[in-house]
Amino acid sequence: MWKNPSEYLATATVKYFQRHKGEVNSVALSPDGQLVLTCSDDSRIHVWEAKSGLLKHKVTGHTGPVKSCCFSPDGALFASSSHDCTLRIWTVEKADCLHVLTGHSKSVETVCFSPDSMYVVSGGWDRLIILWEVQTGQQQKIFSGHEDAIQCSAFSTDGLCIATGSWDYTVRLWNVCSSITDRVFEGHKGNVSCVCFSVSGMLASGSWDxxxxVWNSRSGTLIFLLTGHVDWLRTVSFSRDGILLASTGHDRMVRLWDCENGKSIKLLKGVPEVTYTCVFSPEGTLLLTGPMGLCESR
Structure with missing residues (x-):
């Protein structure tokens, strides 16, 4: 349990990883914290050993920029989505491609696994959200309702809901069982670029505004409006216990927020490059940011 949030996020970078030959669009950390996954506009996915920084796999197959990547919660697979209108599911052990999933008509901007690793959800410029079964690669459901491109997605921790953020300035909450919009969260004045759930049911959304x-996902009420970034948001990520929220923006800042009072408690600024993504390590002592590296979180 966190004792003193103000002590977290030291400014020392622990490790840098060799760069892609294009913009890094997404970074993911394996559930056991041993591997780092990166994807880039260079159409490639890299799998790294987190401790040594050695490149384990250089994964090719997509024919366009890779926009999003993630590990399955059971650690056996990873998924990627691309401007080539496909998403792919790969094995972690050998980086073999299990499925090439086709169904989107435009760039697939986001992909994420369900908590039980049985499904992936994807969304993109065609304004559709598609739920896929991992084992078979078959489409299960299609969700529609957004009025512009879908930029981001996240499963709730119980796997019953999916949140999506769009260029229509809204966040939508979808009921997985019924395939309908359960709730529309309005208030942002710009494209919604990132969403994430906490274990307690909070839903955070970041925007170009x-x-x-930070919303109560069950009631739809706004809990906190967090300000401090001076350019659009790239990523929001809750710590595993839901007490902290990390955010990165196009302003080259990494911020850490206390979710009990909505206060900004730590700031990394002057980062040499735009930080495109961030995620807490399983034990919560490290914050992985991309393309910068690993930062101490306490």
């Missing part, structure tokens, strides 16, 4: 909104 430079703000983060």
């Amino acid at each position: 430079k703000t983060i909104r």
Whole structure:
């Protein structure tokens, strides 16, 4: 349990990884914290050993920029989505491609696994959200309702809901069982670029309007409006216990927020490059940011 949030996020970088030959669009950390996954506009996915920084796999197959990547919660697979209108499911052990999933008509901007690793959800410029079964690679459901491109997605921790953020300035909450919009969260004044759930049911969304909104996903009420970034948000990520929220923006800042009072408690600024993504390590002592590296979180 966190004792003193103000002590977290030391400014020392622990490790840098060799760069892709294009913009890094997404970074993921394996559930056991041993591997780092990166994807880039260079159409490649890299799998790294987190401790040594050695490149384990250089994964090719997509024919366009790779926009999003993630590990399955059971650690056996990873998924990627691309501007080539496909998403792919790969094995972690050998980086073999199990499925090439086709169904989107435009760039697939986001992909994420369900908590039980049985499904992936994807969304993109065609304004559709598609739920896929991992084992067979078959489409299970299609969700529609957004009025512009879908930029981001996240499963709730119980796997019953999916949140999506769009260029229509809204966040939508979808009921997985019924395939309908359960709730629409309005208030952002720009494209919604990132969403994430906490274990307690909070839903955070970041936007091009430079703000983060933290919602009660069950009631739909706004809990916090977080301001401080001076350019649009790239990523929001809750710690595993839901007490902390990390955010990165196009302003080259990494911020850490206390989710009990909505206060900004730590700031990394002057980062040499735009930080495109961030995620807490399983034990919560490290914050992985991309393309910068690993930062101490306490």
